[in-house]
Amino acid sequence: MRKYFITGLLILVPLAITAWVLSLVISTMDQSLLFVPERWQPRTLIGFDIPGLGTILTVLIVFLTGLLTNNLVGNYIVRLWEKLLHRIPVVSSLYGSVKQVSDTLFSSSGNAFRKAVLIPYPHQDCRTIAFLTGVPGGDVKNHLEGEYVSVYVPTTPNPTSGFFLMLAKKDVIELDMSVDAALKYIVSMGVVAPE
Known part of the structure:
Protein backbone atom coordinates (compact mmCIF):
# COMPACT_ATOMS: atom_id res chain seq x y z
CA MET A 1 0.00 0.00 0.00
CA SER A 107 20.17 38.52 -26.24
CA SER A 108 20.87 35.92 -28.89
CA SER A 109 24.40 37.30 -29.21
CA GLY A 110 25.04 37.17 -25.46
CA ASN A 111 27.22 34.52 -23.83
CA ALA A 112 25.34 34.05 -20.56
CA PHE A 113 24.74 30.43 -19.60
CA ARG A 114 25.88 29.14 -22.97
CA LYS A 115 28.13 26.42 -21.55
CA ALA A 116 27.89 24.02 -18.61
CA VAL A 117 31.18 23.53 -16.75
CA LEU A 118 32.52 21.47 -13.86
CA ILE A 119 34.37 23.42 -11.16
CA PRO A 120 35.93 22.80 -7.74
CA TYR A 121 33.39 24.16 -5.23
CA PRO A 122 32.98 24.72 -2.24
CA HIS A 123 36.53 23.40 -1.77
CA GLN A 124 39.22 21.82 -3.91
CA ASP A 125 38.08 18.20 -3.27
CA CYS A 126 34.44 18.80 -4.33
CA ARG A 127 32.97 19.40 -7.79
CA THR A 128 29.79 21.12 -8.89
CA ILE A 129 28.16 22.17 -12.13
CA ALA A 130 28.32 25.86 -13.00
CA PHE A 131 27.60 27.98 -16.07
CA LEU A 132 30.20 29.94 -17.95
CA THR A 133 29.24 33.63 -18.09
CA GLY A 134 32.34 35.24 -19.57
CA VAL A 135 35.66 36.64 -18.41
CA PRO A 136 36.39 39.12 -15.61
CA GLY A 137 36.56 42.70 -16.80
CA GLY A 138 37.26 46.21 -15.59
CA ASP A 139 39.71 46.74 -12.75
CA VAL A 140 39.14 43.16 -11.53
CA LYS A 141 41.21 41.68 -14.38
CA ASN A 142 44.13 43.94 -13.41
CA HIS A 143 44.36 42.15 -10.05
CA LEU A 144 44.16 38.59 -11.36
CA GLU A 145 47.28 36.77 -12.50
CA GLY A 146 46.79 34.31 -15.33
CA GLU A 147 43.71 33.44 -17.36
CA TYR A 148 40.39 33.54 -15.46
CA VAL A 149 36.77 32.91 -16.35
CA SER A 150 33.53 34.03 -14.70
CA VAL A 151 31.00 31.38 -13.70
CA TYR A 152 27.59 31.27 -12.08
CA VAL A 153 27.02 28.48 -9.56
CA PRO A 154 23.27 27.87 -9.13
CA THR A 155 21.88 26.53 -5.87
CA THR A 156 19.83 23.34 -5.63
CA PRO A 157 16.84 22.98 -6.07
CA ASN A 158 16.29 26.69 -6.86
CA PRO A 159 18.74 27.68 -9.63
CA THR A 160 17.61 31.32 -9.65
CA SER A 161 19.80 32.00 -6.64
CA GLY A 162 23.47 31.18 -6.62
CA PHE A 163 27.01 32.47 -6.53
CA PHE A 164 29.17 34.38 -8.97
CA LEU A 165 32.78 33.17 -8.99
CA MET A 166 35.98 33.95 -10.89
CA LEU A 167 38.17 30.87 -11.32
CA ALA A 168 41.45 30.09 -13.02
CA LYS A 169 40.61 28.73 -16.47
CA LYS A 170 42.79 25.66 -15.82
CA ASP A 171 40.42 24.62 -12.97
CA VAL A 172 37.31 24.75 -15.18
CA ILE A 173 36.28 21.68 -17.18
CA GLU A 174 33.86 22.26 -20.06
CA LEU A 175 31.11 19.63 -20.11
CA ASP A 176 29.61 17.99 -23.18
CA MET A 177 26.15 18.72 -21.79
CA SER A 178 23.49 21.24 -22.79
CA VAL A 179 22.54 24.03 -20.40
CA ASP A 180 19.01 22.55 -20.18
CA ALA A 181 20.31 19.11 -19.21
CA ALA A 182 22.62 20.65 -16.61
CA LEU A 183 19.73 22.67 -15.13
CA LYS A 184 17.56 19.54 -14.89
CA TYR A 185 20.41 17.74 -13.15
CA ILE A 186 20.82 20.61 -10.66
CA VAL A 187 17.09 21.10 -9.98
CA SER A 188 16.57 17.36 -9.44
CA MET A 189 19.50 17.33 -6.96
CA GLY A 190 21.27 14.75 -9.10
CA VAL A 191 18.32 12.35 -9.34
CA VAL A 192 17.67 12.99 -13.04
CA ALA A 193 21.08 12.19 -14.53
CA PRO A 194 21.83 13.52 -18.02
CA GLU A 195 22.01 10.95 -20.82
Whole structure:
Protein backbone atom coordinates (compact mmCIF):
# COMPACT_ATOMS: atom_id res chain seq x y z
CA MET A 1 0.00 0.00 0.00
CA ARG A 2 2.85 2.36 0.84
CA LYS A 3 4.47 1.65 -2.56
CA TYR A 4 1.26 2.61 -4.40
CA PHE A 5 0.87 5.76 -2.33
CA ILE A 6 4.44 6.89 -3.13
CA THR A 7 3.92 6.06 -6.83
CA GLY A 8 0.74 8.17 -6.80
CA LEU A 9 2.63 11.04 -5.17
CA LEU A 10 5.40 10.86 -7.75
CA ILE A 11 2.80 11.20 -10.51
CA LEU A 12 0.49 13.79 -8.93
CA VAL A 13 2.92 16.17 -7.16
CA PRO A 14 4.69 17.37 -10.35
CA LEU A 15 1.30 17.76 -12.08
CA ALA A 16 -0.14 19.73 -9.15
CA ILE A 17 2.91 22.01 -8.90
CA THR A 18 2.88 22.61 -12.67
CA ALA A 19 -0.86 23.44 -12.60
CA TRP A 20 -0.34 25.74 -9.60
CA VAL A 21 2.54 27.64 -11.28
CA LEU A 22 0.59 27.99 -14.54
CA SER A 23 -2.47 29.19 -12.62
CA LEU A 24 -0.34 31.74 -10.75
CA VAL A 25 1.28 33.02 -13.96
CA ILE A 26 -2.04 33.26 -15.82
CA SER A 27 -3.84 34.99 -12.93
CA THR A 28 -0.94 37.44 -12.57
CA MET A 29 -1.07 38.24 -16.28
CA ASP A 30 -4.85 38.53 -16.09
CA GLN A 31 -4.25 41.43 -13.69
CA SER A 32 -3.05 43.38 -16.76
CA LEU A 33 -6.75 43.69 -17.68
CA LEU A 34 -7.08 46.14 -14.78
CA PHE A 35 -5.41 48.72 -17.05
CA VAL A 36 -8.12 48.25 -19.70
CA PRO A 37 -11.03 50.70 -19.33
CA GLU A 38 -14.06 49.20 -17.52
CA ARG A 39 -16.35 49.47 -20.57
CA TRP A 40 -13.96 47.30 -22.66
CA GLN A 41 -13.48 44.54 -20.09
CA PRO A 42 -15.13 41.17 -20.82
CA ARG A 43 -17.22 41.34 -17.63
CA THR A 44 -18.91 44.51 -18.96
CA LEU A 45 -19.18 43.43 -22.60
CA ILE A 46 -20.33 39.80 -22.26
CA GLY A 47 -21.16 39.46 -18.57
CA PHE A 48 -18.30 37.22 -17.35
CA ASP A 49 -14.49 37.06 -17.14
CA ILE A 50 -12.45 35.06 -19.65
CA PRO A 51 -9.56 33.28 -17.90
CA GLY A 52 -6.32 33.65 -19.82
CA LEU A 53 -7.37 36.79 -21.72
CA GLY A 54 -4.80 38.82 -19.77
CA THR A 55 -2.12 36.31 -20.76
CA ILE A 56 -3.04 36.64 -24.43
CA LEU A 57 -3.08 40.44 -24.10
CA THR A 58 0.33 40.46 -22.36
CA VAL A 59 1.91 38.19 -24.99
CA LEU A 60 0.37 40.32 -27.76
CA ILE A 61 1.71 43.57 -26.23
CA VAL A 62 5.22 42.08 -25.83
CA PHE A 63 5.16 40.79 -29.43
CA LEU A 64 3.90 44.11 -30.87
CA THR A 65 6.49 46.05 -28.86
CA GLY A 66 9.23 43.84 -30.30
CA LEU A 67 7.78 44.20 -33.81
CA LEU A 68 7.50 48.00 -33.61
CA THR A 69 10.94 48.57 -32.09
CA ASN A 70 12.67 46.32 -34.61
CA ASN A 71 12.73 49.04 -37.27
CA LEU A 72 14.50 52.39 -37.66
CA VAL A 73 11.72 54.60 -36.24
CA GLY A 74 10.97 52.26 -33.32
CA ASN A 75 14.66 51.95 -32.51
CA TYR A 76 14.97 55.75 -32.46
CA ILE A 77 12.00 56.05 -30.08
CA VAL A 78 13.53 53.43 -27.75
CA ARG A 79 16.86 55.33 -27.70
CA LEU A 80 15.03 58.59 -26.84
CA TRP A 81 13.09 56.80 -24.08
CA GLU A 82 16.30 55.35 -22.63
CA LYS A 83 18.01 58.77 -22.69
CA LEU A 84 15.07 60.15 -20.73
CA LEU A 85 15.25 57.33 -18.17
CA HIS A 86 19.01 57.80 -17.75
CA ARG A 87 18.42 61.42 -16.66
CA ILE A 88 16.23 60.45 -13.70
CA PRO A 89 18.57 59.83 -10.71
CA VAL A 90 17.20 56.69 -8.99
CA VAL A 91 15.52 55.25 -12.09
CA SER A 92 18.76 55.60 -14.07
CA SER A 93 20.80 53.22 -11.94
CA LEU A 94 17.96 50.72 -11.48
CA TYR A 95 16.93 50.68 -15.15
CA GLY A 96 20.55 50.56 -16.33
CA SER A 97 21.34 47.53 -14.17
CA VAL A 98 18.18 45.62 -15.13
CA LYS A 99 18.71 46.45 -18.83
CA GLN A 100 22.30 45.22 -18.74
CA VAL A 101 21.35 41.93 -17.08
CA SER A 102 18.36 41.33 -19.40
CA ASP A 103 20.46 42.14 -22.49
CA THR A 104 23.05 39.62 -21.34
CA LEU A 105 20.54 36.87 -20.52
CA PHE A 106 18.05 37.25 -23.37
CA SER A 107 20.17 38.52 -26.24
CA SER A 108 20.87 35.92 -28.89
CA SER A 109 24.40 37.30 -29.21
CA GLY A 110 25.04 37.17 -25.46
CA ASN A 111 27.22 34.52 -23.83
CA ALA A 112 25.34 34.05 -20.56
CA PHE A 113 24.74 30.43 -19.60
CA ARG A 114 25.88 29.14 -22.97
CA LYS A 115 28.13 26.42 -21.55
CA ALA A 116 27.89 24.02 -18.61
CA VAL A 117 31.18 23.53 -16.75
CA LEU A 118 32.52 21.47 -13.86
CA ILE A 119 34.37 23.42 -11.16
CA PRO A 120 35.93 22.80 -7.74
CA TYR A 121 33.39 24.16 -5.23
CA PRO A 122 32.98 24.72 -2.24
CA HIS A 123 36.53 23.40 -1.77
CA GLN A 124 39.22 21.82 -3.91
CA ASP A 125 38.08 18.20 -3.27
CA CYS A 126 34.44 18.80 -4.33
CA ARG A 127 32.97 19.40 -7.79
CA THR A 128 29.79 21.12 -8.89
CA ILE A 129 28.16 22.17 -12.13
CA ALA A 130 28.32 25.86 -13.00
CA PHE A 131 27.60 27.98 -16.07
CA LEU A 132 30.20 29.94 -17.95
CA THR A 133 29.24 33.63 -18.09
CA GLY A 134 32.34 35.24 -19.57
CA VAL A 135 35.66 36.64 -18.41
CA PRO A 136 36.39 39.12 -15.61
CA GLY A 137 36.56 42.70 -16.80
CA GLY A 138 37.26 46.21 -15.59
CA ASP A 139 39.71 46.74 -12.75
CA VAL A 140 39.14 43.16 -11.53
CA LYS A 141 41.21 41.68 -14.38
CA ASN A 142 44.13 43.94 -13.41
CA HIS A 143 44.36 42.15 -10.05
CA LEU A 144 44.16 38.59 -11.36
CA GLU A 145 47.28 36.77 -12.50
CA GLY A 146 46.79 34.31 -15.33
CA GLU A 147 43.71 33.44 -17.36
CA TYR A 148 40.39 33.54 -15.46
CA VAL A 149 36.77 32.91 -16.35
CA SER A 150 33.53 34.03 -14.70
CA VAL A 151 31.00 31.38 -13.70
CA TYR A 152 27.59 31.27 -12.08
CA VAL A 153 27.02 28.48 -9.56
CA PRO A 154 23.27 27.87 -9.13
CA THR A 155 21.88 26.53 -5.87
CA THR A 156 19.83 23.34 -5.63
CA PRO A 157 16.84 22.98 -6.07
CA ASN A 158 16.29 26.69 -6.86
CA PRO A 159 18.74 27.68 -9.63
CA THR A 160 17.61 31.32 -9.65
CA SER A 161 19.80 32.00 -6.64
CA GLY A 162 23.47 31.18 -6.62
CA PHE A 163 27.01 32.47 -6.53
CA PHE A 164 29.17 34.38 -8.97
CA LEU A 165 32.78 33.17 -8.99
CA MET A 166 35.98 33.95 -10.89
CA LEU A 167 38.17 30.87 -11.32
CA ALA A 168 41.45 30.09 -13.02
CA LYS A 169 40.61 28.73 -16.47
CA LYS A 170 42.79 25.66 -15.82
CA ASP A 171 40.42 24.62 -12.97
CA VAL A 172 37.31 24.75 -15.18
CA ILE A 173 36.28 21.68 -17.18
CA GLU A 174 33.86 22.26 -20.06
CA LEU A 175 31.11 19.63 -20.11
CA ASP A 176 29.61 17.99 -23.18
CA MET A 177 26.15 18.72 -21.79
CA SER A 178 23.49 21.24 -22.79
CA VAL A 179 22.54 24.03 -20.40
CA ASP A 180 19.01 22.55 -20.18
CA ALA A 181 20.31 19.11 -19.21
CA ALA A 182 22.62 20.65 -16.61
CA LEU A 183 19.73 22.67 -15.13
CA LYS A 184 17.56 19.54 -14.89
CA TYR A 185 20.41 17.74 -13.15
CA ILE A 186 20.82 20.61 -10.66
CA VAL A 187 17.09 21.10 -9.98
CA SER A 188 16.57 17.36 -9.44
CA MET A 189 19.50 17.33 -6.96
CA GLY A 190 21.27 14.75 -9.10
CA VAL A 191 18.32 12.35 -9.34
CA VAL A 192 17.67 12.99 -13.04
CA ALA A 193 21.08 12.19 -14.53
CA PRO A 194 21.83 13.52 -18.02
CA GLU A 195 22.01 10.95 -20.82
